[in-house]
Amino acid sequence: MSTTSFPRKLVIATRASRLALWQAHHVADLLRNRYPGCEVELLEMTTRGDQILDRTLSKVGGKGLFVKELETALHDGRADLAVHSLKDVPMELPEGFSLAAVLPRGDVHDALVSSRYDSLEALPEGAVVGTSSLRREAQIRARWPHLDIKPLRGNLDTRLGKLDAGEYDAIVLAATGLQRLGMAERIRTVLPAALSLPAAGQGALGIEIRADRTDVAGWLAPLVCPATTARVAAERAVSRALGGSCQVPLAAYAEIDGGDTLWLRALVATPDGRTVLRAEQRGAIADAEVLGTEVAAALLQDGAAAILEGLGIEVPSRQG
Numbered sequence: 001m002s003t004t005s006f007p008r009k010l011v012i013a014t015r016a017s018r019l020a021l022w023q024a025h026h027v028a029d030l031l032r033n034r035y036p037g038c039e040v041e042l043l044e045m046t047t048r049g050d051q052i053l054d055r056t057l058s059k060v061g062g063k064g065l066f067v068k069e070l071e072t073a074l075h076d077g078r079a080d081l082a083v084h085s086l087k088d089v090p091m092e093l094p095e096g097f098s099l100a101a102v103l104p105r106g107d108v109h110d111a112l113v114s115s116r117y118d119s120l121e122a123l124p125e126g127a128v129v130g131t132s133s134l135r136r137e138a139q140i141r142a143r144w145p146h147l148d149i150k151p152l153r154g155n156l157d158t159r160l161g162k163l164d165a166g167e168y169d170a171i172v173l174a175a176t177g178l179q180r181l182g183m184a185e186r187i188r189t190v191l192p193a194a195l196s197l198p199a200a201g202q203g204a205l206g207i208e209i210r211a212d213r214t215d216v217a218g219w220l221a222p223l224v225c226p227a228t229t230a231r232v233a234a235e236r237a238v239s240r241a242l243g244g245s246c247q248v249p250l251a252a253y254a255e256i257d258g259g260d261t262l263w264l265r266a267l268v269a270t271p272d273g274r275t276v277l278r279a280e281q282r283g284a285i286a287d288a289e290v291l292g293t294e295v296a297a298a299l300l301q302d303g304a305a306a307i308l309e310g311l312g313i314e315v316p317s318r319q320g
């Protein structure tokens with residue numbers, strides 16, 4: 001890759017939701033700062049994941065609901081890079097695409113939003129809690145079986161609108177989305193990882209490119225956050241080894257624990273929250289993926305294999 005090359009124009013493919021646009025503009029600003037004079041444009045697109053709003057994502061199934069249309073734009077050369085919430089990026093990218101950069105991470109935690117209640121503990125018997133993910137649902141059910149969890153889909157504004165309309169007593173969503181859109185004041189409590197272990201990649205931005213665009217990969221290199229890259233590599237390895245499905249309650253969260261050590265925690269649960277299997281391990285940052293694979297193996301051995309099988313999810317066989 002030539003170090004003298006300088007991008008003259010870059011087109012960023014992005015979803016058109018307010019959060020996605022914030023994230024794409026953020027990357028556009030980073031690129032403009034790094035490459036003064038480079039023209040950076042956004043190509044706004046609607047994905048299947050944005051269109052299907054009447055079903056929970058786990059029921060829609062299918063991988064890459066939020067990224068496929070963006071990949072088509074990369075493939076056709078209409079865009080040079082696509083900015084994604086890393087959480088929405090499938091564990092295995094289709095042939096010909098690569099995850100060129102993972103950016104510094106925002107708040108990784110889930111947050112409780114409610115107009116009446118300060119915390120999950122404060123919610124009374126039968127209170128209706130909205131969430132869009134099986135991962136959150138199972139963890140809440142496990143600890144607060146008296147709450148009534150109801151599905152909640154749509155972009156951030158839609159979800160807050162449903163809360164404000166009184167459809168829910170409280171909702172749980174990613175803290176970072178609210179913070180990025182200037183709505184941090186709506187957060188009543190940030191749920192610590194011990195209460196709601198985050199999803200693999202939560203809060204991080206991933207930039208996808210066509211694998212043959214080594215020029216773009218080179219231009220993105222200065223934006224990469226090595227610490228976040230290692231953390232999400234471990235997290236995504238857990239998810240990948242467990243089949244990478246959003247149809248199972250699955251969480252994976254890695255922190256840097258001292259200089260060069262990662263502390264990885266993961267869990268697999270039954271959707272009703274009656275069984276929650278947890279595993280954690282420390283390992284060298286340099287071996288992030290191995291750490292993820294080992295934690296996944298521990299979960300599988302402890303009963304995750306049976307849970308996944310019960311849900312009809314195929315677990316990739318381990319190599320070597």
Ligand SMILES: NCc1[nH]cc(CCC(=O)O)c1CC(=O)O
Binds near residue numbers: 085087176201204
């Ligand atoms: N699945 C939708 C999605 N993808 C990324 C985010 C928020 C930003 C992030 O977690 O990186 C959200 C919304 C949510 O989970 O509340």
